[in-house]
Amino acid sequence: MASTVLILFASLLAPFLFFLPGVDADTSSNVFSVQSYGAHGDGQHDDTKALGDTWSAACSSAKPAVVLIPKGKKYLTKHTTLFGPCKSSIMFMVKGTLVASPERSDWSKETIRHWILISGVTALTVTGGGTIDGNGMIWWQNSCKTNSKLPCTEAPTAxxxxxxxxxxxxxxxxxxSQQIQISVEDCTDVKVSRVSITAPETSPNTDGIHITRSRDVQVMDCTIKTGDDCMSIEDGTDNLYVKNIVCGPGHGISIGSLGDHNSEAHVNNVTIDTVRLYGTTNGARIKTWQGGKGSAKNIVFQNMIMNNVRNPIIIDQNYCDSSTPCKQQKSAVEVSNVLFKNIQGTSASEETIMLHCSSSVPCHGVTLENIKLTLKAGSSDAKSTCQNAEWKKFGSVSPQPCGFKN
Incomplete structure (x- = not known):
């Protein structure tokens, strides 16, 4: 009788054993390991097909399934798309390392924008403590932002x-990553947490977490060190909550750029809460192009500590990332109802607060509350500059704001 009970208990426990330290995940019949589908795991041979076959098998499972990237091995892959919908929930368990092919020729014109693309999946969890390695050096060396004599080309998002x-x-x-590290596009109900993102400060366009056309997104407890925006929040973002982020090096946390090429863009209900920034180009930033239309509204940056940040607080409605000067235009993305609250620390430049808004569509409803920003060097006073900005303040704000008051 006792042996029968033990066997029954073991059978009930088996599906959960892969979560326990020292237990081989392959003991569960619902775990699909890339090793079982022909992967080499030596970081040299191409394991793209093995990853795709493993995903297809797991996605076809009628019961919740796990795609396993085993610990202690490196799996070299080229571009791959992991399609849904799947028959049940999927856990993508990355315990080892997925590493991108170092050959740029392995990406065609059709696939150059993506390395690992997961599309149309519901109830997906990506976890495991392992590594996604974009092997981006060759891409950075051939970027026009590294060498202006080279043509500007796209590069994969990891x-x-x-x-x-x-x-x-x-x-x-x-x-x-070759370019952007993680991109969330056209998604709903997303939670990103305890993710570490790292790329050299000199690596071009390596945004940490990029969010666009997505709603109900949470990003929490992440450390992001990149050569571009730690977070870039783009058109179509609605209801985003970000908390407990460490950022730097990089370009800070940016909403935008919005409205490029005279496009329409909308960002709504964004809260950035509890952030430490170290040596970043910008801190709390909103950037829009002239000529665009749409809105960026109901935005909160609060509880932020700046450490030697060049532009701690900045709204720029005249953003221009172009080799030629941008022409003055009459339309702009409307920026409104923006709160900067409980922000303190040091600036690497004299201008610690910049509200540079559009002359045709001025930003309005901007609130500054409990701000204290000083210069890192301490040799002169911190300053603020304003253009076409309608703002108000609460509590102590230093340096003293400028521009139009309401």
Whole structure:
């Protein structure tokens, strides 16, 4: 009788054993390991097909399934798309390392924008404590932003989530992406937590977490060190909550750029809460192009500590990332109802607060509350500059704001 009970207990426990230290995940029949589908795991042979076959098998499972990237091995892959919908929930368990092919020729014109693309999946969790390694050095060396004599070309995003619902990305390392590290596009109900993102300060366009056309997104407890924006929040973002982020080096946390090429863009209900920034180009930033239309509204930057940040607080409605000067235009993305609250620390430049708004569509409803920003060197006084900005203040604000008051 006792042996029968033990056997029954073991059978009930088996599906959960892969979560326990020292237990081989392959003991569960619902775990699909890339090793079982022909992967080499030596970092040299191409394991793209093995990853795709493993995903297809797991996605076809009628019961919740796990795609396993085993610990202690490196799996070299080229561009791959992991399609949904799947028959049940999927856990993408990255315990080892997925590493991108170092050959630029392995990406065609059709695939150059993505390395690992996960599309149309509901109830997906990506976790495991392993590493997504973009192997980006060769791409950075051939970027026009590194060498202006080279033509400007696109480069892959390491990990893209497209049209996913009920998505969790947690306990993961993303390093040295060819371009953007993680991109969330057209997704709903997303939670990103305990993710470490790292790329050299000199690596071009390596945004940490990029969010666009997505709603109900949370990003929490992440450390992001890149050569571009730690977070870039783009058109179509609605209801985003960000908390407990360490950022730097990089370009800070940016909403935008919005309205480029005379496009329409909308960002609404964004809260950035509890952030430490170290040596970044910008801190709390909103950037829009002239000629665009749409809105960026109901935005909160609060509880932020700046450490030697060049532009701690900045709204720029005249953003121009172009080799030629941008022409003056009459339309602009409207920026309104923006709160900067409880922000303190040091600036690497004299201008610590810049509200540079459009002459045709001035930003309005801007509130500054409990701000204290000083110069890192301490040799002169911190300053603020304003253009076409309607603002108000609460509590102590230093340096003293400028521009139009209400």
């Amino acid at each position: 990990l893209t989530f497209l049209s996913c619902k009920n998505l969790k990305v947690e306990n993961l390392k993303v390093v040295d």
